[in-house]
Every structure is written in structure tokens, then in C-alpha cells.
Amino acid sequence: xxxxxxxxxxxxxxxxxxxxxxxxxxxxxxxxxxxxxxxxxxxxxxxxxxxxxxxxxxxxxxxxxxxxxxxxxxxxxxxxxxxxxxxxxxxxxxxxxxxxxxxxxxxxxxxxxxxxxxxxxxxxxxxxxxxxxxxxxxxxxxxxxxxxxxxxxxxxxxxxxxxxxxxxxxxxxxxxxxxxxxxxxxxxxxxxxxxxxxxxxxxxxxxxxxxxxxxxxxxxxxxxxxxxxxxxxxxxxxxxxxxxxxxxxxxxxxxxxxxxxxxxxxxxxxxxxxxxxxxxxxxxxxxxxxxx
Amino acid sequence: xxxxxxxxxxxxxxxxxxxxxxxxxxxxxxxxxxxxxxxxxxxxxxxxxxxxxxxxxxxxxxxxxxxxxxxxxxxxxxxxxxxxxxxxxxxxxxxxxxxxxxxxxxxxxxxxxxxxxxxxxxxxxxxxxxxxxxxxxxxxxxxxxxxxxxxxxxxxxxxxxxxxxxxxxxxxxxxxxxxxxxxxxxxxxxxxxxxxxxxxxxxxxxxxxxxxxxxxxxxxxxxxxxxxxxxxxxxxxxxxxxxxxxxxxxxxxxxxxxxxxxxxxxxxxxxxxxxxxxxxxxxxxxxxxxxxxxxxxxxxxxxxxxxxxxxxxxxxxxxxxxxxxxxxxxxxxxxxxxxxxxxxxxxxxxxxxxxxxxxxxxxxxxxxxxxxxxxxxxxxxxxxxxxxxxxxxxxxxxxxxxxxxxxxxxxxxxxxxxxxxxxxxxxxxxxxx
Numbered sequence: 178x179x180x181x182x183x184x185x186x187x188x189x190x191x192x193x194x195x196x197x198x199x200x201x202x203x204x205x206x207x208x209x210x211x212x213x214x215x216x217x218x219x220x221x222x223x224x225x226x227x228x229x230x231x232x233x234x235x236x237x238x239x240x241x242x243x244x245x246x247x248x249x250x251x252x253x254x255x256x257x258x259x260x261x262x263x264x265x266x267x268x269x270x271x272x273x274x275x276x277x278x279x280x281x282x283x284x285x286x287x288x289x290x291x292x293x294x295x296x297x298x299x300x301x302x303x304x305x306x307x308x309x310x311x312x313x314x315x316x317x318x319x320x321x322x323x324x325x326x327x328x329x330x331x332x333x334x335x336x337x338x339x340x341x342x343x344x345x346x347x348x349x350x351x352x353x354x355x356x357x358x359x360x361x362x363x364x365x366x367x368x369x370x371x372x373x374x375x376x377x378x379x380x381x382x383x384x385x386x387x388x389x390x391x392x393x394x395x396x397x398x399x400x401x402x403x404x405x406x407x408x409x410x411x412x413x414x415x416x417x418x419x420x421x422x423x424x425x426x427x428x429x430x431x432x433x434x435x436x437x438x439x440x441x442x443x444x445x446x447x448x449x450x451x452x453x454x455x456x457x458x459x460x461x462x463x464x465x466x467x468x469x
Numbered sequence: 470x471x472x473x474x475x476x477x478x479x480x481x482x483x484x485x486x487x488x489x490x491x492x493x494x495x496x497x498x499x500x501x502x503x504x505x506x507x508x509x510x511x512x513x514x515x516x517x518x519x520x521x522x523x524x525x526x527x528x529x530x531x532x533x534x535x536x537x538x539x540x541x542x543x544x545x546x547x548x549x550x551x552x553x554x555x556x557x558x559x560x561x562x563x564x565x566x567x568x569x570x571x572x573x574x575x576x577x578x579x580x581x582x583x584x585x586x587x588x589x590x591x592x593x594x595x596x597x598x599x600x601x602x603x604x605x606x607x608x609x610x611x612x613x614x615x616x617x618x619x620x621x622x623x624x625x626x627x628x629x630x631x632x633x634x635x636x637x638x639x640x641x642x643x644x645x646x647x648x649x650x651x652x653x654x655x656x657x658x659x660x661x662x663x664x665x666x667x668x669x670x671x672x673x674x675x676x677x678x679x680x681x682x683x684x685x686x687x688x689x690x691x692x693x694x695x696x697x698x699x700x701x702x703x704x705x706x707x708x709x710x711x712x713x714x715x716x717x718x719x720x721x722x723x724x725x726x727x728x729x730x731x732x733x734x735x736x737x738x739x740x741x742x743x744x745x746x747x748x749x750x751x752x753x754x755x756x757x758x759x760x761x762x763x764x765x766x767x768x769x770x771x772x773x774x775x776x777x778x779x780x781x782x783x784x785x786x787x788x789x790x791x792x793x794x795x796x797x798x799x800x801x802x803x804x805x806x807x808x809x810x811x812x813x814x815x816x817x818x819x820x821x822x823x824x825x826x827x828x829x830x831x832x833x834x835x836x837x838x839x840x841x842x843x844x845x846x847x848x849x850x851x852x853x854x855x856x857x858x859x860x861x862x863x864x865x866x867x868x869x870x871x872x873x874x875x876x877x878x879x880x881x882x883x884x885x886x887x888x889x890x891x892x893x894x895x896x897x898x899x900x901x902x
Contacts, residue, residue, distance in 0.1 A: 222556040225581050243868075307725055324725035327878070415663075416724045416878065418871040432553030434864045435577070 215441045222437040234442035243418075244443050247426040248450070254333060254422065255401040258340045262397045263390070265345040270352030284353065288346040295343070299410025302339045306411075332412045332420040339407055344400065348393040355389030356382070391462035395455055402451045423447050512802040513541035514566035517558075519551045520610070520785055522751035523824040530819050534809070540802045552577070552863075564790040567803045569610060572859035573900055575599045575786050579606035583788040584800055591811035597783030597829040599859075601902075607786030608807045611826035614764070614781025614845045614854055615671050615746040618753075621761035623738030627653030634765035638776045640709045643768040647716050650741055659716040660731035660743040663724050663877060665870020672744055673873055673890070674858060675767060676706050679775045683858045690894045698887035705769040707883055713744060714877055723877045728752065736762075746781065747841035750825065754839070764844035779848045780855045783829050860900040868893050 190198075216234050218227040238244060269287050273280045290298065307324045314322040325331035359382050367377040383390075405424040408414070414421035421429070427447060431440025518527050524546045531542040547554040551570050555578070558564050564582070575583065576599070583606040592598055592605050599607030624632040627650040637643050650658040662668070679702055680686040689695030697703050718740050719726035732749060734740045736758035743749075747764065768776050789795070789803045809816040811830050820826050821835040827842045827849065828835070837846045848854055872889040875881045881889070 221577070223552060223559050223578065223582075307727065311722075311725070321719075321721055323722035327722055327724035414867075415665075415874070416871075417874050417880070418867065429864070429867065432556070433550050433867070434862075435552055437556075 212441050213445065216438055216445055218438045220437045221435040222432065223435075230438065234438045235446075237439055238442045238446060241430075241439070241443070243421075244423070244426055244430070247421050248423045248447070250333070250419075250421070251402060251404070251423040254336060254340075254404070255398060257337045258344075258401045259394060259397045261337065261341045262344045262348055262401075263393055265341055266348035266393065267352050269345060269349040270356055273349070274353055274356040284349070287349055290343050290345075291347040293343075295406030296410045298339065298343060299407045302335070302342075303411050306335055326412060327416055329416060329419040332416060335411060336404075336408065336420060336422075339411060340401065340404065343407070344397055348397060351389050351393050351396075352386070355386035359385045387462065391459055394462070395459050398458060399451055399455050402447070402454070511539055511541055512796075512798045513543065514799050514802050514806065515543045515545060516806075517555070517565040517568040518544055518546045519554075519569045519571075521546065521548065522748070523826070526819070526823045530823065534806070538805070540805070542806065562794055564792060564794055566790055566795050566799045567787050567806065568790070569785050569787050570607075572599055572607065572783065572786060572857065573861070573863070575607035575788055576601060576859065576900055576902055579604075579788065582791060583607075584791040584803075586789065586804070586807075589804065590808060591830060594811065594830045594832045595783075599783070599786050606788050607783075608788070608811075609783035609829040610785040610787060611820065611824075612782060612829045612845060612849050612854075613746055613748055613784035613827070614779035614848065615675070615744070616764040616766050616779040616844075617768070618735065618743045618745045618749060618762065618764050618841060620735055620738050620741050620759050621763065622759040623655070623658075623741045624650060625761075626738065627655040627658070627741070629653065632761075634763060635777075637765060637768050639772075640705070640712060640768055640770045643709065644712050647712065647742070651716075655739075655741060657716050657718040657720065658741040659713050659718065660735055660740045661713050661717045661719075661723060661726070661877065662728055662731060662743070662745065663726055663874060664728060665874065666866045667745070668873035668877065669868075669870035670861070670866035671746065672706075672710065672767075673869060674861065675780050675855075676700075676703050677861075678780050678855050678858045679706070679771075679773070684860075684899070687894065687899060690891060691897075696887075697891050698884055702771060703887065704883075705771040706767070707886075709767055709769050710876075713742070724874060732756070747827065747839070747845045748784075750839045750841045753841075754825075760840075762840045764841050764848075766848075775855065778853045778855050779845060780857070781845065782854055782857045784857075860902050862897045862899060865893070865897065 215227070217229060217231060219230045219233070220227040269283075273284045273287070277283070293301075303326065306326050311322055311324050325335055363381055363385070364377050367381045368374070372380065403424050404422050405428065408420070408422045408425050412420040414425055423443075424447065427440050427444045429440075430443060431437050434440075516527070516531065518524055524544070528544050531544045534540070535542050545565065551574055555564070555568060555570070555574070559582070570578070579599075579601040585604045585606065586592065586598075586608065587600075587603075587605045589605070589608075591608070595609055597609035597612065598605045599609070619632065619634060621632040621634075624646070628646075632646075637646060647658050677683040677686055686695065686700075690697055714720070714723070717723055717726075718734060719731070729752060731740075731743060732745075732752040733756045735743050736753040736756040738759050744767065753762070764779060766776050766778050767780075787807060789800055789807075791800075795803075810820060811817075812832065817828065817830075817833040817835055820828050821833065821837060825837075825839045825842060827837055827845050837843050869890055872881070872886055872893070875889075876883070876886045
């Protein structure tokens with residue numbers, strides 16, 4: 178059988194990637210393209226006609242103050258969350274690879290929050306913030322203390338905290354793999370050359386783990402930018418709609434306020450922002466990657 | 470030879486997977502057309518319920534109904550926004566035969582998606598049906614109204630006197646009874662729900678609704694000819710709101726007060742008043758509630774009679790899908806189901822007794838069971854209901870609700886609130902009607 182004919186190549190492609198390609202088209206590519214078309218209409222989500230309005234939705238999206246506020250809020254939240262997630266994840270990974278007793282148990286334990294769905298997790302934490310913390314704080318202060326979730330900055334703090342709790346375990350696994358991939362011989366060599374453990378970590382281990390950092394930061398940025406489930410169940414945008422993140426605003430605009438075209442346009446802008454941030458970060462990160 | 474066999478097997482396997490994928494899609498289409506053709510012998514209709522508290526009852530009754538009438542009734546529920554949920558069903562060409570929606574949804578959907586029900590028997594027996602351009606499209610499920618919910622037992626316990634809701638007319642009367650309760654040992658006799666739908670969709674909406682002509686009032690606010698902060702009604706109602714707010718048991722943590730906790734306190738008599746509606750019974754019901762509860766109008770100082778009327782009317786409406794996805798047989802079966810709800814003794818009992826709803830039909834004379842429903846029925850029978858304003862924009866409760874929450878938390882004052890509400894209306898448009 179000839180291996181360089183077109184039909185052979187097509188056959189091989191279909192055999193290995195056909196199913197995946199069909200699925201990918203069906204659930205990602207086609208909806209995405211159709212979504213772009215919908216941004217050019219003033220469809221309300223349910224009417225039979227989809228009136229064509231050109232770029233009016235984009236013009237309106239740029240004028241939608243609440244949307245840009247939500248996007249700005251999301252950016253601030255993402256900065257805090259991404260930094261904390263990665264710091265915590267790295268620290269945990271260091272801890273569970275340092276050879277402490279029962280480290281496999283800890284690895285599993287730290288990973289568990291990631292297995293709980295965002296909605297459930299939000300409700301659990303809501304209970305903790307609204308009831309448990311309030312009860313404890315009120316006992317200590319000897320007066321009724323308002324819940325953290327009822328203040329603007331408190332609600333944002335809670336969102337960051339819960340996200341860190343949820344994602345740190347997952348990122349930890351990637352860092353653990355990073356730690357394991359750095360050969361002990363290199364660290365030992367550095368120590369023999371006179372490095373302190375901290376210097377060895379900073380100058381040898383971390384540069385060699387760069388790939389893990391790039392990956393973890395990319396994953397946490399993209400996840401944080403499109404946060405929805407925890408946002409919905411933990412704060413629902415309250416208090417005073419000051420914890421509405423970009424994705425929630427998009428959902429509300431499209432479905433609750435029945436401006437489907439506008440919501441879709443805002444979603445597309447969110448996608449572009451997210452993609453630009455993510456790709457820039459990966460590009461910068463990859464550029465200085467060191468091969469071990 | 471062996472190599473070829475392996476390759477063939479792999480190709481076959483991939484083919485099976487792919488076929489399975491396509492069959493999966495095809496299967497879905499086939500089953501939905503099946504249900505259409507099956508309507509010859511036993512018609513099947515789907516009912517969308519958006520009233521969570523009656524889901525169980527509805528499912529049970531649907532099973533009974535299916536058995537009795539030979540019409541297969543399938544009940545669905547979703548906690549999603551009604552319009553968003555229906556949108557997904559319509560875009561997959563699988564609309565419900567019967568959908569329970571809010572009044573504003575009927576106005577939005579009727580002309581394209583709903584069946585004209587003007588010729589139905591029940592139309593003559595209700596004042597609450599929703600019509601668009603002179604045609605009836607919405608079948609009212611129940612009557613619901615808003616006001617101040619009181620716990621008379623708790624008040625009696627605190628003041629030592631029987632509570633007469635009729636005696637509370639003005640904000641000052643209201644304040645007096647609250648002070649009396651306080652003097653009797655009830656520390657903070659009021660609960661305030663912080664939910665945006667309650668604050669903006671229900672309480673602030675009363676400011677619009679209590680105006681003679683809400684449309685004129687809103688367009689006045691929109692074009693600036695009416696200054697909200699100078700409006701008598703707005704100030705009267707907010708005066709009452711201030712009394713509620715200042716006596717809120719969760720005054721220092723108003724924004725984190727949970728609805729269930731508030732209603733439990735009300736039910737068990739720890740607090741005596743809460744602004745709400747008869748739908749709150751489904752929550753109060755879950756606790757060890759006091760016998761003597763009820764609803765009274767929101768007291769206010771305007772002296773225009775609004776202090777003796779609840780605000781409300783029909784709530785939740787059924788419409789029948791008119792698209793080609795629903796066969797005439799299914800439409801007929803849906804009409805029969807609605808008629809059964811309105812006119813059949815069994816259907817009437819289902820609405821009133823099983824679901825504890827206040828019936829919107831004058832020929833349904835069954836006694837309402839729950840105390841809040843009783844109050845609503847009393848005011849409805851006396852024609853003392855101020856109608857709902859069903860044309861508020863979809864983002865009203867959320868945007869203005871945030872402003873009301875700020876006011877509740879003391880972050881803005883009344884002028885600030887009036888300012889934010891006015892700003893909202895400057896760009897908002899009321900729904901078509």
C-alpha cells in the first residue's frame with residue numbers, strides 16, 4: 178500500500194482523529210461561528226426572526242458601563258487569584274515532594290476540593306461565611322457581626338479565597354510533576370558547588386520547572402477569567418451587584434435581560450481578552466524556557 | 470495477513486464509533502417525531518412548571534390525570550430563568566405543549582408562539598387572563614398578592630392585646646404598633662428580605678403600581694417631568710420602608726440576612742412583620758408556624774385608599790404552543806387540561822387544596838387553606854387588589870434591586886436612591902403592551 182497518496186493520508190487521519198474532529202466541529206467550531214453570526218442580530222433568544230443589525234451590538238457593548246465594570250472587576254480578581262493560586266500550589270507541591278510522612282495522603286487531600294463541583298462548593302462556603310464565621314466572630318466580639326459576603330470587598334475576598342482553595346490542589350499536581358522532573362543530580366551538584374538549599378531552588382530547580390509555571394499560570398488565568406459557577410452560588414453578584422463577574426454579566430444580558438445578540442457580543446469580547454492575555458503569557462513564558 | 474486484519478479491525482472500530490455518534494444524533498430526532506405520531510391513540514403533552522413549590526403535587530396529579538383521561542402528561546421543572554429555559558426548548562424545536570410563565574413572558578411570546586384561547590369557557594370566569602391585541606393567550610394559574618405579613622400571635626404575646634390589622638392604616642399607626650411590640654419585649658419586630666426581586670420587583674414596584682396611571686408615572690420619570698425625590702407616593706412608601714429597615718432584626722447585617730432564617734423567625738414569632746406575599750407560605754409552612762398569621766396592605770401616609778388594598782393579581786400563566794411542533798391533538802389535549810384545572814371539581818380541588826393556591830376563577834369557590842392565601846382571597850373577593858404592573862424591563866429588579874440594597878444597608882440616602890432609580894429609567898424601556 179502506498180503511503181504517500183492523498184487518500185491514504187485522509188484515511189489515516191479519519192481513523193485516528195476523525196471522531197475527535199467531528200466532535201470538535203460539532204460542539205466548538207460550529208457553535209462559535211454561529212455565535213459570531215448571532216452578535217450581528219438583535220435576537221432576543223426565543224423569537225422566530227433574527228433581525229440583522231450589523232455591528233450595533235458591539236457599539237452597545239462598548240457603551241455598556243456595567244459590562245466594563247464587571248470586566249475590570251474580573252481582571253482584579255484574576256490577578257489576586259492567579260498569584261495566590263500559584264504561590265499556594267507551589268508551596269504545597271514543595272511540601273508534598275519534600276518527603277514528609279504521609280505525603281501521598283496530603284497530595285490526595287489537597288486535590289479533593291477540585292473534585293467538588295463549583296456550585297456545590299459555592300453553597301458550602303456560603304454556609305461557612307454566613308453562618309459559621311459569623312457565629313464565631315459574633316461570640317468573640319460579643320455582638321452581631323455582619324457576614325463577609327455582605328460587603329463589597331469582603332465578597333471579592335471570599336471569591337478569591339474559594340478559588341484558591343478550589344484550584345490550588347489541581348495546580349499542585351502539575352508542580353509536583355515539575356519537581357519530580359528535575360533530576361536530583363543537578364540539585365546535588367549545585368549543593369556541592371556551594372549553593373544553599375534556597376539558592377539551589379531559585380537557580381536550578383525553578384528555572385528547570387519553567388514549563389510547569391507557564392502551564393499553571395495559563396490554566397489559572399483562563400479559568401479565573403471565565404469564573405461563573407462559584408460566582409453564582411457564592412455571591413450571586415451581591416451585594417449591590419458589585420461581585421458580578423464578566424461571565425455572569427454576559428449570562429444575565431443574554432438570558433435574563435433577553436438581549437441575546439448583545440450578550441453574545443460581550444462574550445466574544447471576553448473571549449478575545451482572555452485569549453490575548455493567555456497567549457501573551459504563554460509566549461513570554463515559552464521564550465525563556467530552558468531545556469533540561 | 471495478520472497486519473491487514475489488525476488494520477481492518479481498527480478501521481471497523483473507528484467506523485462503529487463514528488456510526489454510533491451519528492446514530493446518537495439521529496436517535497434524538499426520531500424519538501421526538503415518534504411522540505408526535507403517537508398522538509393518534511394516546512396523546513402525549515408536556516407541561517413546563519416554573520412554580521417550584523407545586524412540582525411534586527403537579528407530578529402526582531399528572532400521573533393520575535394520565536391514567537384517567539388517557540392523555541400522557543409529562544411535567545418538567547427548571548430553576549433557570551423562565552425565558553432562558555424556553556429559549557433552549559424553542560431553539561431545539563421541542564417546545565412544551567403547555568408552558569407556565571410570568572405575565573411579561575406572555576406579552577413577549579404570545580403573538581409568535583402562543584395559541585389563541587379567547588373561545589375557551591374559563592375566560593368568562595376570570596379577570597386575570599392575559600390578552601394581547603384583544604386575544605386571550607395566558608391562562609392564570611393563581612392569584613398572588615403582596616403586603617405586610619404579620620404574626621398576630623407574636624404581636625399579642627408582646628402587647629397583650631388582640632391584633633387588628635384593619636387598625637393599621639398609616640405609617641404612624643405602624644410605627645406605634647412596632648413600638649408597642651418593642652415595649653413588650655420584642656427587640657426588633659421586623660424582618661426585611663434583602664433579595665433584589667423583593668426589594669425592587671415587589672416593594673419599589675408598589676410605588677409605580679399605586680399611582681393611578683403607572684405608565685404615565687414611569688414615562689414622567691423617564692422624561693424628567695416627574696422628579697422622583699419630590700414624588701409624594703415615593704416618599705410615603707419609603708417612609709414606611711424606613712420603619713421596616715430601622716426595626717429589622719438583622720439591621721447591622723441586612724445584606725447577609727437569609728430568607729429562610731427571616732421567615733423562620735416570622736413563623737415562630739420571634740419577629741412580627743415582614744414585607745412579602747402569599748407565596749412565602751411555602752417557606753413559612755416548613756417551620757413550626759403560629760396559627761394566626763395573615764397579610765395586610767402596606768401602611769402609608771398618602772391617604773389615597775392604598776392602605777386598604779393589597780397589590781397583586783394573576784400570577785404565573787399557562788400558554789399553549791402554537792408552532793407546528795405541537796399537533797392539533799396535543800393542543801386540544803392541553804386545552805382540555807386547562808379546562809379541567811378551571812372547571813372540573815377535581816381540578817379545582819387540586820389548585821386550592823393540594824397546591825394551596827388562591828384560584829383566579831370566580832366559579833372555584835373552594836375554601837383556601839393557608840392563612841396568607843385566606844387574606845389574599847378576602848381582599849380579592851372585596852375587589853381590593855391593586856393590579857400588578859407587568860411591563861417592567863427584565864433588568865429592573867436586578868439593577869434597581871442593587872440600589873435598594875444599598876439603601877437598605879445605609880450606603881446611600883433617599884436622594885441617592887431616587888437618583889439611581891431615575892438614572893436607570895433614563896435608558897430603560899417598559900415592555901410592549
